[in-house]
Amino acid sequence: MTYKKGITPYLYFIPVIAFLIMFLGYPLIETFRLAFTHPTEPLGNFLRVTRTGEMWKALRYTLMISAIVVPAQLVFALALALFINMRFKGYLFLLYIISIPLALSDVSAALMSYSIFSPSGYVNKILMNLGMADSPIYFFGRGFETRAFWVIVITEIWRATPLVFVILLAGLQSVNKEYLEAADIFGFSRWTKLRKIILPILKPAILSALLIRTLFAFQIFGVAWLLTGRDIPILAGEAYYWQSIRYNSNVAASYGLVIALISIIISWIYLIVLRSREVEGARA
Amino acid sequence: MAEVKIEGVKKYFGDVKALNGIDLTIEDGKFVVLLGPSGCGKTTLLRCMSGLEKLTEGKIFFGEKDVSNHAPKSRNVSMVFQSYAVWPHMKVYDNIAYPMKIKKFDKQEIKKRVMDTAKLLGISELVDRYPVQLSGGQRQRVAVARAIVLEPAVLMMDEPLSNLDALLRVLMRSELKKLQERLGTTTVYVTHDQVEAMTMGDLIAVMKDGVIQQYGKPEDIYHKPSNKFIAGFIGSPQMNFIDVEVKKNDSMHLLAPGIDVECTPEMSEKITRGGFSKLIMGIRPENIHHVADKNAIPIKGTVYFSERLGAETIVHLKAGDMRIISRIAGDEVFEEDTPMNMYVPPSKIHLFDPESEESILD
Amino acid sequence: MIKKALTLLIAILIAFWFLTPIVLIVLSSLTPSAEYYDPHRILPRSLTLNHLRSLFVTLGGWRATLNSIQVAGISIGISFLFGLPAAYALTRFVFRGKNSIRLAILLTRSFPVLIIGIPLLTLYMRIGISDTLLGVALAHTSMVLPFVVLISSSIIGGISVEYEEAGMIFGLSRFASFMRITMPLVLPGLAASAIFAFIMSWNEVFVAAILTVGNRTLPAHILNAAMTAPDYFKFAAGTIMAVPAMIFIFFTRKYLMSLWGISLK
Structure with missing residues (x-):
């Protein structure tokens, strides 16, 4: 490490910072401007979609999907990570299989789901062949919103669990084996070991996985849009609809702003939690 | 080969005064040990001499030449690093030859020098190996070979023995000292180990808090410590x-x-x-x-x-x-x-x- | 013995859960349409490449694929050009405000990048790069660049600074020493992260769909075409989206695991 004073080290950051100001900072400000630009009243763009209830509906669905998907992913990923960390014969092979969805886009995940749940999809084929259904069961379209909702939820869980899994596994691997051996010597049960040793050490990894997943859950777009269009409205989908189909950037920006504000609030809560943990650490 | 003269050198890291006014003259061909506890500034002083760190204040001369503002590459120095820093993507031969390749030496000349130096350090059979295939001790010999192949004005060593096991350390102590006597290269050696300092140094500079506490022959440092810190630092068990x-x-x-x-x-x-x-x-x-x-x-x-x-x-x-x-x-x-x-x-x-x-x- | 069998059973169930959708979409994309719409036929009797071919040739899939590759290429290029100096400074220099800069870059990773699509569209219209691949690439760069800075700084930081300093002592300038000593050592890691960056751009659909009309990237093209296309084209599209990503993951899996901090030993 070389100690640098003066301006030299900062020069190395000029391209990055300039770019990010231009392509993140400016768009964020512009989003504010667009959202509050309305011919008659500043909140007009919001009122237009709140009066009809559209925005509340999209917000409600987005929240509901996040509230189910994120905890489910966490539990599922933790179980997977604990299982893989047993290092049984052939665990590496399974590790690679689990990591495949990490490379898949929401678009292909949605289409995979569609191949399973479409009217001619595998679920219907199997049910009809087994004689458990006479005609196809519809999962998508008007009147089938509840089913569509659960297909979205399952798809999201399938697609994004591996992301949580790799974070937790990395955290789990950093647990000093001697802690667990000490626990064995003192006769801790498996459950106690998990609760009293593994989970507390894993807490930072869990928190960061939670943050990332919650942030992305509120940006859900491809899966919901491709499978249901606006039948299950979500925030990003509404933004896309208003921008690309209604050509109204102002309303679209209002939706964008809601997503941005939610992200900021979540990051802020996360920072507070992190800081209070540091204070705890300082006291102990 | 050159005399090294350090005049009023200060080095601050922000508010931390790593070197707080160093004056030191190292005669041509001498083996000088910078000794002190961790954080005393000995490594910083070495890095300032090599040019890896810029001085906050003061001057450094190699012979008559003021090198205070020279980049490391134009100081004609070489170094044996604590981690050896033997480049892992090059074979032993290329590691030793690289300093000469950079300076565009003739191919035949490079080969002759590499083989001579390898022989001097007893690593002739290893020249076709990659560093991962070597033991710690062998890697260290490569690092030393690379450092002496170009006959630098000043040879610097930063705790070169600290990563070796105890037995090898004792052996390398005498080997490095003999090698330096044979080459006659001005050498600055950083260590926190008083035994290394006592056995290897022609002169020892004991440092603490960024200041040289005493500079003298090992026997003088031992018999006539100029303050309580030095008296306690040298000798085991402690005074x-x-x-x-x-x-x-x-x-x-x-x-x-x-x-x-x-x-x-x-x-x-x-x-x-x-x-x-x-x-x-x-x-x-x-x-x-x-x-x-x-x-x-x-x-x-x-x-x-x-x-x-x-x-x-x-x-x-x-x-x-x-x-x-x-x-x-x-x-x-x-x-x-x-x-x-x-x-x-x-x-x-x-x-x-x-x-x-x-x-x-x- | 029972424990072993149970482990194997669970492992098979997990593999089944993660692999089934992938296998099924590939199978669907190869199933002749008559057999797909036949409710009594679960597995097809024959396979066909027709859907994939027509998606590529007549439905513009090939062009969209090339567009996607270009967009990803440009954003990776800019990200490394701008990101490497910053990553280098983060690992090799000590200076005031370093942690704040690192934290700021980290925080941009929690920025919902999709929202920049809408304002950028108006900007691009003004400066005349609307509906261009460059425009999409620049937008994707704002997502890829912070990732590249952080991941590169951890890769460069994994290589002892003493190698580079040795280069400087033995006759190289700081820049030459980085290029000739450190670069060969970090190249495999940087390549793996470039591949991951490629996948980030390859998979991004929202911004790409908003910013383009004629020059669509593959996912943006699918998003628009899928609504109206028959089912088997959707499956063909899902397959060509998934296959390159999976191949990349397969070839770089070891590096990716180490990027994520998972040890395989």
């Missing part, structure tokens, strides 16, 4: 430090529980001149004997504990509240809790000012 009171009757005495030292005329004079009423007396464990000797000063106490190491015995003597450690040759048995007298030759006593901790005798 005993005893708080004594100065009493003057007909002659001058230094008193502590179990100890009554009658001052030599030289001591008396120094104490009188300094007007001290209290002092810190330092006695090295190896200078405390259990056999009475004429003129020797007795220390009265009881045996607290003894460690029998075979070749020597370390005796912890309890005198008042103090614990005095003595190192006695041979395997001897001392009963715990029995009264015992130890003896110190007056010439082996060091005295330090309790305020400044400077030695008042040397």
Whole structure:
């Protein structure tokens, strides 16, 4: 490490910072401007979609999907990570299989789901062949919103669990084996070991996985849009609809702003939690 | 090859004063050890000499040339790093040859020099291997070969032996020293290990808090430490430090529980001149004997504990509240809790000012 | 013995859960349409490449694929050009405010990048790069660049600085030493993260769909075409989206695991 004073080290950051100001900072400000630009009243763009209830509906669905998907992913990923960390014969092979969805886009995940749940999809084929259904069961379209909702939820869980899994596994691997051996010597049960040793050490990894997943859950777009269009409205989908189909950037920006504000609030809560943990650490 | 002259060098890291005014002259061809505890600034000083760190203040000369603002590559120095820094993506041959390749040496010349240097270090058979295929000791030889192949003006070594196991360390100590004597290259060697410093250095610069505390021959550093820090840092077990009171009757005495030292005329004079009423007396464990000797000063106490190491015995003597450690040759048995007298030759006593901790005798 | 069998059973169930949708979409994309719409036929009797071919040739899939590759290429290029100096400074220099800069870059990763699509569209219209691949690439760069800075700084930081300093001592400038000593050592790691960056751009659909009309990237093209296309084209599209990503993951899996901090030993 070389100690640098003066301006030299900062020069190395000029391209990055300039770019990010231009392509993140400016768009964020512009989003504010667009959202509050309305011919008659500043909140007009919001009122237009709140009066009809559209925005509340999209917000409600987005929240509901996040509230189910994120905890489910966490539990599922933790179980997977604990299982893989047993290092049984052939665990590496399974590790690679689990990591495949990490490379898949929401678009292909949605289409995979569609191949399973479409009217001619595998679920219907199997049910009809087994004689458990006479005609196809519809999962998508008007009147089938509840089913569509659960297909979205399952798809999201399938697609994004591996992301949580790799974070937790990395955290789990950093647990000093001697802690667990000490626990064995003192006769801790498996459950106690998990609760009293593994989970507390894993807490930072869990928190960061939670943050990332919650942030992305509120940006859900491809899966919901491709499978249901606006039948299950979500925030990003509404933004896309208003921008690309209604050509109204102002309303679209209002939706964008809601997503941005939610992200900021979540990051802020996360920072507070992190800081209070540091204070705890300082006291102990 | 060159003389190195360091004048008023300061190096600040923000508010941290890593080097706080260093003056040092290293004669051409000398092996100088920078010795001190971690954080004393010894590595920073070395990096300033190499050009890897820029000076905050001061000047560095190699011979007549002021190199203070030169980049490392134009200083004609070389270094053996603590981690060896043998480039992992190059074979041993290429590692040694690379400094010459950069300087566009003739191919034949490079080959001859690489092979000669490899032979000198006993790694001729390893030149076709990659560093991962080498042991730590072999890797270190490669690092040394790379450092000396171009006959640098100054050879620098940053704790080169600290990653070797104890046995190899002893061996490499003498080898590096012999190599340097043969090459005659001005060498600066950084270590926190006093044994390395004592055995290898022509001169030792003891550092603490970014300042050179004492610069001199190893025997002078050992026998005449200029302050309490150096006295305590050099020698193992550490020198005993005893708080004594100065009493003057007909002659001058230094008193502590179990100890009554009658001052030599030289001591008396120094104490009188300094007007001290209290002092810190330092006695090295190896200078405390259990056999009475004429003129020797007795220390009265009881045996607290003894460690029998075979070749020597370390005796912890309890005198008042103090614990005095003595190192006695041979395997001897001392009963715990029995009264015992130890003896110190007056010439082996060091005295330090309790305020400044400077030695008042040397 | 029972424990072993149970472990194997669970492992098979997990593999089944993660692999089934992938296998099924590939199978669907190869199933002749008559057999797909036949409710009594679960597995097809024959396979066909027709859907994939027509998606590529007549439905513009090939062009969209090339567009996607270009967009990803440009954003990776810019990200490394701009990101490497910053990553280098983060690992090799000590200076005031370093942690704040690192934290700021980290925080941009929690920024919902999709919202920049809408304002950028108006900007692009003004400066005349609306509906261009460059425009999409620049937008994707704001997502890829912070990732590249953080991941590169951890890769460069994994290589002892003493290698580079040795280069400087033995006759190289700081830049030459980085290029000739450190670069060969970090190249595999940087390549793996470039591949991951490629997948980030390849998979991004929202911004790409908003910013383009004529020059669509593959996912943006699918998003628009899928609504109206027959089912088997959707499956063909899902397959060509998934296959390259899976191949990349397969070839870089070991590096990716180490990027994520998972040890395989």
